[in-house]
Amino acid sequence: MRWIAVICVTVGLAAAQDETPTFRTGARLVEVTVSVTGRDGQPVAGLRREDFTVTDRRRQREIAFFQYEGEAQTPAPRLLAPGQFSNRTELLGDRSRNVIALLIDGLNTRPEDQALVRLQLLQYLRDVAPATRIAIYGLGTDLTVLHDFTTDATALRQAIEKTLPQQPLQLETDIQRAAIEAGRLLDALAWSPIAVRMMTLFQRGRIEAAQNANAAAQQDRTQRTLGALESLGRHLTGIPGRKSLLWITGGLPMGTMTGAAGQGPGGNIESFEGRITSTGRRLAQQNVALYIVEAGGLPVDGTFNMEAIQESSAPRRRTFYSQAETTRDITNPRSALGALAALTGGRHLANDNDRLQGYRYALNDLRGAYTLGFYIPDEDSERWHDVRVQVKRPGVSLLHRQGYWPAPAGPPRRKWTRDDWNAVLREPLQSSQIRFTARATRAGGEISLALAIQAADLKLQDGAGGFDICIADEADGEFRPEFQTGRFRLNAEQLARAYAQGLGYQRKWTPPAGTQRIRVVVRDQATGLYGSLDLPVTEIPGN
Numbered sequence: 001m002r003w004i005a006v007i008c009v010t011v012g013l014a015a016a017q018d019e020t021p022t023f024r025t026g027a028r029l030v031e032v033t034v035s036v037t038g039r040d041g042q043p044v045a046g047l048r049r050e051d052f053t054v055t056d057r058r059r060q061r062e063i064a065f066f067q068y069e070g071e072a073q074t075p076a077p078r079l080l081a082p083g084q085f086s087n088r089t090e091l092l093g094d095r096s097r098n099v100i101a102l103l104i105d106g107l108n109t110r111p112e113d114q115a116l117v118r119l120q121l122l123q124y125l126r127d128v129a130p131a132t133r134i135a136i137y138g139l140g141t142d143l144t145v146l147h148d149f150t151t152d153a154t155a156l157r158q159a160i161e162k163t164l165p166q167q168p169l170q171l172e173t174d175i176q177r178a179a180i181e182a183g184r185l186l187d188a189l190a191w192s193p194i195a196v197r198m199m200t201l202f203q204r205g206r207i208e209a210a211q212n213a214n215a216a217a218q219q220d221r222t223q224r225t226l227g228a229l230e231s232l233g234r235h236l237t238g239i240p241g242r243k244s245l246l247w248i249t250g251g252l253p254m255g256t257m258t259g260a261a262g263q264g265p266g267g268n269i270e271s272f273e274g275r276i277t278s279t280g281r282r283l284a285q286q287n288v289a290l291y292i293v294e295a296g297g298l299p300v301d302g303t304f305n306m307e308a309i310q311e312s313s314a315p316r317r318r319t320f321y322s323q324a325e326t327t328r329d330i331t332n333p334r335s336a337l338g339a340l341a342a343l344t345g346g347r348h349l350a351n352d353n354d355r356l357q358g359y360r361y362a363l364n365d366l367r368g369a370y371t372l373g374f375y376i377p378d379e380d381s382e383r384w385h386d387v388r389v390q391v392k393r394p395g396v397s398l399l400h401r402q403g404y405w406p407a408p409a410g411p412p413r414r415k416w417t418r419d420d421w422n423a424v425l426r427e428p429l430q431s432s433q434i435r436f437t438a439r440a441t442r443a444g445g446e447i448s449l450a451l452a453i454q455a456a457d458l459k460l461q462d463g464a465g466g467f468d469i470c471i472a473d474e475a476d477g478e479f480r481p482e483f484q485t486g487r488f489r490l491n492a493e494q495l496a497r498a499y500a501q502g503l504g505y506q507r508k509w510t511p512p513a514g515t516q517r518i519r520v521v522v523r524d525q526a527t528g529l530y531g532s533l534d535l536p537v538t539e540i541p542g543n
Helices: 111-127 154-160 175-188 193-236 273-285 303-312 315-331 334-343 357-367 418-425 490-502
Strands: 005-010 027-037 052-056 060-062 065-068 084-086 099-105 136-141 143-150 243-249 255-260 265-273 288-294 347-349 369-377 384-391 398-399 436-443 444-454 464-474 478-489 503-509 517-524 530-536
Touching: 027 052, 027 243, 027 357, 027 384, 052 369, 084 530, 099 111, 099 143, 099 357, 111 154, 136 154, 136 193, 143 154, 143 193, 175 315, 193 243, 193 265, 193 273, 193 288, 193 315, 243 357, 255 315, 265 273, 265 384, 273 288, 273 334, 288 315, 288 334, 288 357, 315 334, 334 347, 347 357, 357 369, 384 398, 418 464, 418 517, 436 517, 436 530, 444 464, 444 517, 478 503
Parallel strands: 099 136, 099 243, 243 288, 288 347
Antiparallel strands: 005 503, 027 369, 027 398, 052 060, 052 384, 065 369, 084 436, 136 143, 255 265, 436 444, 444 503, 464 478, 464 517, 517 530
8 A cells, every 4th residue: 555645834734723822832721611601500690800810729820811601502503514524513604602412321320310310301301402512422332433523413312212221240248238138137146156257258259259249340330431531522522612412321339349348358449549649630631521410319318328227237238348348438429420520620510309410510510711821831740739729709710620631642641552543543532632634535445645644733853753643444333443643843934834724744645445434533742642543434535
C-alpha cells in the first residue's frame, strides 16, 4: 500500500472562529466554569468579571477570559460540505458551549431500578422543552450510544424503548444476609458444642469465599465503569464550557474486603480511591461535571435493617455479622460517588425517587454558569493544582472543578502499544481531545484524504511537535490499520498560520473490498491526547 503523506499548514477546509481568547506563545489557557446559585437554589445572573477571584494553589490568577453561559444557545448552520467530516462541534451546526448528557448505568444497577429509570425517562421526554439538546448513553457490558446529541425527543424515546434492562456480569452474594443465615444455623446446632465449632469454621469459609467472588466482580465492574466515564470525557471534551454528565447508577464501591475484616488466609482490603480520584481528575481536566443520581431511590422499608441490628446483637451470631458489617462499610458506594461529584464540580443526589432530579439540577446550574479563563506558563508538570473560586456576593453557593493538571493530558503518558491502538479503534465513541476535520473523495477505488488538525490541541515547543496517525479500514467489525509517525518544526509565520487554519496531512490509498467505514486517529506525541473520527465509505463522494 502506497503512502502519500504531506505535513503542511492549511488544507483549505471550512473553519469557524472559536470563542476563546487569543493564543499566547509560551502560555496555556485554563478555563474553569463556575455555577452560582443563591440561598433559594436559583441561578444567579448578572455577575461581572470583577466579582470573581480565582486562586490557584493559593496564588491569585488574573481572569483573562470571562463569559456568562446562562443565555439560550442560538442555532448555527452546518459548515461542512459533502465529503467533509469533523469532530469539531461548531462545524456540525452546534454552537453549544455547554451540554447535558445522560448515562444510564445497567452495569451497576439492579434490573428493577433500571426499569423505573427507563419509565421516568420516557415520561420526561414526552414533556421536554423544544430545542433541548440531549444525548443518551448506556453502560452494560460495554458503553453504547443510545442516541448522540439531538433536539428530536421522538428519536430519543424510540432509542430508549429499544433498550432492555442489563443483567449483572456476575451475581454478587449479599454478605449481610449470608451472615444472618449462618448465625441462625448455629442457633439450631446449639445443643452440640462440637457441631457449633465445626459449623462456625465451615460458615466462615463459605462467607470468605463469597467475599472473594464479590471482590473480583466489584473490581471488574469498577474498572469497566471508570473506563467508560473516561471515554465519555474524551468524547465530550471538544465541546467548550461545562459538560454536565447525568449518571444514573446503583453505585461503585470505594474498595473491597476479603477475609475476616481483611485478616486471615486470603484476607485483604483493596482501596479503589486512587483509581477513582484519577478518573475524577481526568473528567475535571475536561470540564465534565458529574451529576450522580442513585438509581435505588428512597428506601421505603427498614425491616431488613432492623432485622440485621437484632441479629448482630445475638452473641453466637456476632462473629459473622461483624465480618459482614465491615464489608458493608468498605463497599458502601456513597463515598466513591461523593468524591467523583466533588472533584468535577457536580452533585451527588441520593434518597429521592425522582431519578431525573440530576438533570433538573444540571439545567438549573447551567443557567447560573460563568466561564473564567486564566493563563499559566506552558509547563510539562504532573502536579495537581487545586483551584478555588470566590464571588464578592454574600449568600451564594459555587460549584466548579477542584483543580487541573498544568500538563494538558495529566499523568500517565507513555508510548502506545498495538493493544492501545486496537482499544482506541474499538471505542464506541469518537474522541475530541485532538480536534480535526477531514475531506475525503473517491476516484475509482482510490481514496484521497486531507486532514486539518487543530494546532492549539497539540503541545508545541518552539514550533516543534509531532503526532502519530492511524488510518484503519473496517470491514465486518475487523480493522486493518496503517500507522505513520511524523515530526515537524514551524517558523513564526507558519506557526501563526497553523493556529489560525490548522496543520495539514494528506494521504491516498485503496481500501480493501468490503470496507464500510474508515476510522482516523490523531495522537499528540507530547501529551498522549488523541482525537478520532469515523468516515462512512458510503458518504464519501466519488466519480
